[in-house]
Amino acid sequence: MKYFENYPPVTEQKQGHQLGEEPYIHSSCIVKDSSLGPWTALGAGTWLVESIFGDYSYTAGNVQIIYSEIGKYCSIANSVRINPGNHPQWRVTQHHMTYRRAHYGLGEDDQDFFQWRRDHKCTIGHDVWIGHGAVIMPGVNIGTGAIIGSGAIVTKDVGPYEIAVGVAAKVIKKRFDDATIEKLLASEWWNWDRETLEQNFNDLLNLEVFIDKYC
Incomplete structure (x- = not known):
């Protein structure tokens, strides 16, 4: 794993870019306080904030991953949101001025609120495929080998190798x-x-061969 405290964009992905031990991060990405494994790639416009991103996993464009742990070999399609922004619905107003107070000249930001967000992290297992535009809500766990359909809004845990679709999924x-x-x-x-x-590698291409050889 390589730790990034606050990544300044410096690279630009090219078609057919060769991946390697060094994580590939498109120049338009925002990476803060996060770790990425080898053979990983973050596509254009990806946000990775206070998260772990496992070996060989990748994102397409316009993905946001906040306070989450992503396993190895995950395939994350365009416009996916994992642990999207949440609001304090228990307050009189749920507007973000109640926790991003400094923006509005109302004092210091509410760190307890951000810790609450961190405490509701998402966990994505290994070899998970998350389809275009899917949203994984705070605190949800997705099991290894699962598939999340395009446009799904996932509000409950999904088990290993399960396929979940729809709103709510x-x-x-x-x-x-x-x-x-x-x-x-x-x-x-x-x-x-x-x-x-x-x-x-070739054994991964045939389920029967793999089961016979390794299981």
Whole structure:
């Protein structure tokens, strides 16, 4: 993992950019107090704030990830929001002047509110695909291997290898049967080192071959 305290944009992605041990970050991104693993990529306009971004995961454009932990090998499509801004609905007014007070000349910002936001982090497992425009609400956990459909608003946890779609999102099916899911989770292939990945890459392309060989 490489830690970024406050990233100043300096790079520009090109078509076919070769990824590597150094995280790739488009020049238009905002990265603050976050860590990225090797072989990761943040597409244009991505925000990554106080979050962990696992090995080989990537975002397309215009993605916001706040106070979250993203596993390895995650595929995050355009315009996704993970842990979007929240408001203090229990107050007389839920306007953000009640916590971003300095902007309005009303004193210091409400740090207790921001800690409340941090305490409701999102956790995304490994090899999760989040479709275009999906929103993962504060405090939600998405299991390894899950699929979140385009435009979904996810307000409840989604289990491993489940497919959730809609507003509010509902699980419609699992990708595989329970026995296969258990075997895949037990394999923990996402923790392979680079040498093992290169040697066994083709096995990831065929479910039956993989199960027979590793499970």
